[in-house]
Amino acid sequence: MRWHLSGIPQQVDVTTFRLVVDGHVTQPLSLSLAELLTLPRVEMVAVNQCSGNSRGLFQPRVPGGEWGNGAMGNARWTGFRLRDLLDRAGVKAGAVQVRFNGLEGPALPATPSFKKSLSIDHARDGEVMVAYLMNGTQMPLLNGFPIRLIVPGWYSTYWMKMLSHIEVLDQPDDNFWMKTAYRIPDTPGANVSPTETGYKTVPINSMVPRSFVTNFKTGDTVKAGEAVPVRGIAFGGDCGVAHVSLSADGGTTWVAAKLGPDEGKYSFHAWQAEVTAPTSGVLEISVRCTNTKGEMQSWTPNWNPGGYMRNCIETVVLNIA
Amino acid sequence: MIALNRVLFFGAIIGSCLALIAGEMAARAADTAPTTVTAAGVTLTSESVVLPGSAELFPGGAAAQATNANCLTCHSVEMVLNQPALSKAAWQAEVTKMIKLYKAPISETDVPAIVDYLANMKENP
Numbered sequence: 001m002r003w004h005l006s007g008i009p010q011q012v013d014v015t016t017f018r019l020v021v022d023g024h025v026t027q028p029l030s031l032s033l034a035e036l037l038t039l040p041r042v043e044m045v046a047v048n049q050c051s052g053n054s055r056g057l058f059q060p061r062v063p064g065g066e067w068g069n070g071a072m073g074n075a076r077w078t079g080f081r082l083r084d085l086l087d088r089a090g091v092k093a094g095a096v097q098v099r100f101n102g103l104e105g106p107a108l109p110a111t112p113s114f115k116k117s118l119s120i121d122h123a124r125d126g127e128v129m130v131a132y133l134m135n136g137t138q139m140p141l142l143n144g145f146p147i148r149l150i151v152p153g154w155y156s157t158y159w160m161k162m163l164s165h166i167e168v169l170d171q172p173d174d175n176f177w178m179k180t181a182y183r184i185p186d187t188p189g190a191n192v193s194p195t196e197t198g199y200k201t202v203p204i205n206s207m208v209p210r211s212f213v214t215n216f217k218t219g220d221t222v223k224a225g226e227a228v229p230v231r232g233i234a235f236g237g238d239c240g241v242a243h244v245s246l247s248a249d250g251g252t253t254w255v256a257a258k259l260g261p262d263e264g265k266y267s268f269h270a271w272q273a274e275v276t277a278p279t280s281g282v283l284e285i286s287v288r289c290t291n292t293k294g295e296m297q298s299w300t301p302n303w304n305p306g307g308y309m310r311n312c313i314e315t316v317v318l319n320i321a
Numbered sequence: 322m323i324a325l326n327r328v329l330f331f332g333a334i335i336g337s338c339l340a341l342i343a344g345e346m347a348a349r350a351a352d353t354a355p356t357t358v359t360a361a362g363v364t365l366t367s368e369s370v371v372l373p374g375s376a377e378l379f380p381g382g383a384a385a386q387a388t389n390a391n392c393l394t395c396h397s398v399e400m401v402l403n404q405p406a407l408s409k410a411a412w413q414a415e416v417t418k419m420i421k422l423y424k425a426p427i428s429e430t431d432v433p434a435i436v437d438y439l440a441n442m443k444e445n446p
Contacts, residue, residue: 005395006395006396008372010369010370010371010372011367011368011369011370012367012368012369013356013367014356014357014358014365014366014367015356015357015358015367032358033358033360033365034358034359034360035360037358037360037361037363037365038360038361041361061405061406061407062405063404063405063407063411063415065400066403066404066405106395107394107395108394108395108423108424108425108426110424111395111423111424111425112422112423112424132363132365133363138365138366138368140368140370141368141369141370142370145368146365146368176422180422
């Protein structure tokens with residue numbers, strides 16, 4: 001589980017925990033969990049993916065958390081709309097952003113506290129929510145108990161764990177974690193060449209489509225000439241999955257996968273398909289997702305110095321027996 | 322009269338022992354039963370966790386001395402050892418980032434030894 005600072009609280013008392021809402025509001029709040037539980041309740045299934053998921057696969061390599069593809073998960077989140085909480089505090093005219101902070105703290109007092117911000121319109125869009133249940137039960141401490149921010153369709157850096165302070169701002173947030181950290185090249189797919197310099201950067205934001213085979217990994221063996229059932233998951237990024245396709249011939253031909261039940265546009269979408277193993281050699285299965293905005297994964301992996309937003313077509317290579 | 326006093330005396334001792342035991346049990350119950358909050362049909366229960374510590378040091382003996390002295394305040398060795406092979410310039414930039422942005426109290430005189438150590442950790446491709 002990824003935290004930013006080493007001062008992770010090792011206990012939280014639900015009776016004394018408070019969520020503070022202040023800054024550019026008419027009515028600052030300090031709410032107990034009992035009060036938060038009574039706000040209008042909403043549920044959403046949404047993918048939680050680290051900004052640097054798959055960073056370990058970048059070529060050339062970049063420093064940072066050297067993830068494989070596993071820094072992501074999908075869950076049903078239960079809680080309240082951030083908008084309803086902000087409306088209770090009363091956002092004043094001139095508010096531009098909302099900044100979030102949690103209970104984790106730095107080992108050294110001078111290290112910048114981990115804070116992230118959203119635009120006021122995004123914060124009030126009715127989809128951004130605060131969750132107190134994950135898949136129907138309270139979150140484990142390391143997942144952000146007792147409450148965490150859910151920003152569906154956006155990378156997990158914004159999904160503040162142990163959310164404790166919401167500050168409405170009348171100036172754009174220039175804290176380190178927005179101004180310097182977690183910034184991507186302002187280019188399609190956040191892609192630049194390793195020697196490129198001088199390009200504009202923006203804070204990382206929406207996710208992009210991805211898809212994976214989950215019932216095989218490279219190196220597994222299948223029987224020559226036989227039908228091979230393949231299944232996996234896909235997600236559209238910041239919108240739903242339109243279709244998932246498979247190729248067993250390096251992209252010359254594609255077959256449509258059958259999609260499973262729709263759990264919502266921000267959720268993993270299960271898929272299944274069947275390919276035929278050749279009689280010799282290897283079976284290379286590539287999977288490609290197109291989202292409902294028409295964005296499609298490509299063969300070429302992106303590159304940026306931060307190791308963010310990888311989403312190229314994934315291929316598993318199976319041996320023939 | 323003496324017999325009655327003895328009974329009262331022993332009674333007082335037994336009574337105070339029972340009170341002590343009852344107090345102990347109540348305190349233990351408060352320690353072990355986590356607090357809860359219930360509202361609108363949901364109950365949240367206080368949680369705690371013990372995070373694993375890491376006593377691991379950077380390997381290499383004397384060559385790792387400056388790195389061990391300066392680079393374990395905020396993260397364990399694994400975060401560093403897990404990095405890909407990076408050039409000396411790239412490691413210099415990382416150490417500068419630790420000092421300038423994360424405010425690590427690394428003395429300037431230690432920086433060259435730290436950068437050398439990190440750059441020699443893995444063979445560059």
